[in-house]
Amino acid sequence: MPFKTPRKKIFLNLLLLFSGLAVLVLIYAGLKGPSRLSLGERIVLKGAGPVSKSAALGGLGLRKFWQKYLFLVGVEEENEKLRQKVSYLEAELARAKEAFYENQRLRKLLRVARDLHGQTPVVAHVVGKPLGSWQGLILIDKGLDDNILPEMPVLAYTPYGPAGVVGQVVAVERRYAKVLLLTDPSFAVDALVQRSRERGLLRGQGKELCLLDYVSAEADVRENDLIVTSGLDGIFPKGLLLGRVVKIYPGRTRGLFRPIEVKPAVDFQKLEEVLVLLRVRLK
Structure with missing residues (x-):
């Protein structure tokens, strides 16, 4: 019984050592050929790929959101300029109409004046x-x-x-x-x-x-x-x-x-x- 515990510890340490060496071999084995992925690289990419993909998509979504925001700001500024232009044109139209109606009234007064003679x-x-x-x-x-x-x-x-x-x-x-x-x-x-x-x-x-x-x-x-x-x-x-x-x-x-x-x-x-x-x- 007293001998089982040290043997068990030694066994566990040896297992961890061989496992570490196996991982290193798998990783560095991929350096031999750039066109192929090693077993270690495949394992690492399989675990880290989804995380990288999510990060990339998140960055792309943020860029699109910022572009849309800048576009909407530009549209709002353009709309404000158009509203100001419409208000100006409406005011000009109102003045033109007022001048037209006044001209009509003065023409009617001129008809009255034509029926009179003496001083104007x-x-x-x-x-x-x-x-x-x-x-x-x-x-x-x-x-x-x-x-x-x-x-x-x-x-x-x-x-x-x-x-x-x-x-x-x-x-x-x-x-x-x-x-x-x-x-x-x-x-x-x-x-x-x-x-x-x-x-x-x-x-x-x-x-x-x-x-x-x-x-x-x-x-x-x-x-x-x-x-x-x-x-x-x-x-x-x-x-x-x-x-x-x-x-x-x-x-x-x-x-x-x-x-x-x-x-x-x-x-x-x-x-x-x-x-x-x-x-x-x-x-």
Whole structure:
């Protein structure tokens, strides 16, 4: 029994020694021929091959990922440049459209001016409007420097044909003027029913309505009749369009007269350019 243990140790040591020598022989045996793999090399490659392959594939995947990242960064930069270019072109298109529409409105004003003779009317842009319909005032960008004076008539284009009355100048500065609108309760103008020549006084009522007052209850007035200036107030030339009749009150609501509602010919909500008459009269 005591002799078995040292013999066993000696046997194990000899086994390890021969095994090591065998591995060395297998490895170095591959140096004899470069075209062939030795048994040792085959054993080593079989064990280390999968690990090397995984490492190589991992490196390839990382390179592809980095290339895709750089590509996407370039695409995003290009997209941002394109977005900026589109925004610029949209702004240019909006300006061109605005210029086109303004040109159309000015052409319509030119038609109005052709019906007038005397001094050339002054074209002005509306630069200030009231927030509420009860405020019957607007601000225009022409004033004393353009020979604008208080009480001068202010006109605009209307789809009815003749020049439509906007109001009259009430206050003037060098480069600006304040215009009292036709619909303001403090505005009044001598008027005629164009068809029957019945006469009355047109007053502003606010909320884009006017009242034709002092018209006889027996007067020949119908709905949709056009109302024009009479030229008898010394301010507005004769024949300027004021509006059309939208409602006639029945009976005698005010003694010998009956009031008549008139809708202005000018659309004050869309008013952007006007004509200020210096000293003119219609043909």
